[in-house]
Amino acid sequence: MILPTDATEAAENRMRLTVLGGFLGSGKTTWLRHQLHHGLLADAFVIVNEAAETSVDDALLGQAAELAVIAGGCACCEARDELVTLLRSICDKRVSAGNGRPDRIVIETSGLADPGPIVGAIRADPMLAHHIVISEIAVAVDAVYGLEQLRQEPLSRRQMELADRLVVTKIDKADEAGLARLLATLKAINPGAALSGAVKGSDVALPDYSDAEPEVLGEIDEGAGGAPIRALKLDIGEEIDWTAFSVWLSALIHARGDDILRVKGVVRAPAGRLLLQSVRRIVQSPEILPGDAAGDDNSLVFIGRGFRADQLDKSLRHFAGLKERGQA
Amino acid sequence: MCSACGFPAAPGHWTEAGAATPHDRLRDRFRRAQVLQSVLPAYGLTAHDGAQVPGIQLGTLSGSQTIVRDLEAVWAEAERLSGKAIDPLDPRFIGERTA
Numbered sequence: 001m002i003l004p005t006d007a008t009e010a011a012e013n014r015m016r017l018t019v020l021g022g023f024l025g026s027g028k029t030t031w032l033r034h035q036l037h038h039g040l041l042a043d044a045f046v047i048v049n050e051a052a053e054t055s056v057d058d059a060l061l062g063q064a065a066e067l068a069v070i071a072g073g074c075a076c077c078e079a080r081d082e083l084v085t086l087l088r089s090i091c092d093k094r095v096s097a098g099n100g101r102p103d104r105i106v107i108e109t110s111g112l113a114d115p116g117p118i119v120g121a122i123r124a125d126p127m128l129a130h131h132i133v134i135s136e137i138a139v140a141v142d143a144v145y146g147l148e149q150l151r152q153e154p155l156s157r158r159q160m161e162l163a164d165r166l167v168v169t170k171i172d173k174a175d176e177a178g179l180a181r182l183l184a185t186l187k188a189i190n191p192g193a194a195l196s197g198a199v200k201g202s203d204v205a206l207p208d209y210s211d212a213e214p215e216v217l218g219e220i221d222e223g224a225g226g227a228p229i230r231a232l233k234l235d236i237g238e239e240i241d242w243t244a245f246s247v248w249l250s251a252l253i254h255a256r257g258d259d260i261l262r263v264k265g266v267v268r269a270p271a272g273r274l275l276l277q278s279v280r281r282i283v284q285s286p287e288i289l290p291g292d293a294a295g296d297d298n299s300l301v302f303i304g305r306g307f308r309a310d311q312l313d314k315s316l317r318h319f320a321g322l323k324e325r326g327q328a
Numbered sequence: 329m330c331s332a333c334g335f336p337a338a339p340g341h342w343t344e345a346g347a348a349t350p351h352d353r354l355r356d357r358f359r360r361a362q363v364l365q366s367v368l369p370a371y372g373l374t375a376h377d378g379a380q381v382p383g384i385q386l387g388t389l390s391g392s393q394t395i396v397r398d399l400e401a402v403w404a405e406a407e408r409l410s411g412k413a414i415d416p417l418d419p420r421f422i423g424e425r426t427a
Contacts, residue, residue, distance in 0.1 A: 037333030242346030254403035269346030
């Protein structure tokens with residue numbers, strides 16, 4: 001029999017931390033929400049990180065035992081200090097409470113975050129390293145857009161290469177050949193990662209495409225990818241009606257779906273508070289959120305490249321038949 | 329989200345999610361045609377929705393007409409008919425002039 005060493009005992013008492021990453025719109029929140037709903041991450045302290053100032057995902061994760069939001073910057077860079085401070089405060093409270101809770105932390109990163117520096121920051125901090133063990137980096141991969149992201153987006157590729165577990169989401173939306181090639185390519189670039197499938201957050205067995213050939217990925221010239229991806233906020237206010245807004249957004253996504261990688265936010269309409277989410281040219285059927293109007297309603301986050309907030313605002317007002325702001 | 333862990337989703341095409349009543353739906357259809365009619369003529373196209381039949385009628389200056397089912401189809405068909413991409417960030421919509 002091997003007696004546990006002090007180090008092993010300390011490790012067993014540490015909180016387990018899961019970093020949940022994945023590119024914009026890859027299905028992180030949907031997956032996490034499902035896990036929480038089914039009690040698979042019961043008692044976890046959930047930290048949601050948003051690159052944009054406005055957070056939407058926290059409204060969907062109400063079943064978390066405890067929830068904190070870090071918005072307005074990625075936890076791998078601008079918001080790294082904020083993350084470390086938050087994790088330290090969780091550790092302090094746990095020690096004070098003395099009840100061993102929470103025993104698990106889940107960080108849902110922004111879609112623009114690199115999990116590597118997040119893990120590095122936790123390991124480099126003596127207090128956090130003493131209280132937290134990184135149990136897993138899980139990365140959501142969009143079955144429809146994942147291969148294209150691997151080819152074109154260096155950040156997306158880094159996320160997938162770093163994962164301990166790759167959760168391939170939306171596998172019901174992908175064509176068979178594309179999914180087969182994606183899975184083979186994921187196995188080639190990260191052979192050590194566990195690979196699983198999901199539809200709307202539920203685990204679904206992946207088909208056996210063992211004969212499929214992986215794509216040989218070329219180097220991505222990070223300087224040649226065009227403008228950097230940015231997150232910006234568009235306030236649509238009270239005077240723009242849902243119909244004009246939806247005509248405009250449908251046109252914008254049709255024309256610019258390669259550059260507008262993600263749109264999300266809550267828009268008030270006669271039917272209620274509509275949670276709007278798009279990934280490239282795919283717009284999810286809006287969920288009708290319960291509750292009264294909130295301060296962040298009618299404010300949308302656009303993430304992508306090649307557009308400015310003032311351009312979106314002018315264009316939307318033009319479609320809605322309104323004058324530009326500041327004009328009589 | 330799965331049916332258990334999500335909030336109810338609005339049925340139909342996402343652009344039609346705003347209406348709560350038949351009256352809302354009718355008003356939305358007229359408003360939608362009005363907004364389209366403020367944009368499409370610049371591309372030599374017209375839009376009409378009399379709410380008598382499902383879909384949105386698109387027309388060309390030469391008089392040919394076609395009915396499309398939703399806004400997603402409007403933009404694809406308008407692009408095909410006009411031969412031009414209809415980009416809301418085009419200078420004509422944002423008041424910017426190219427050099």
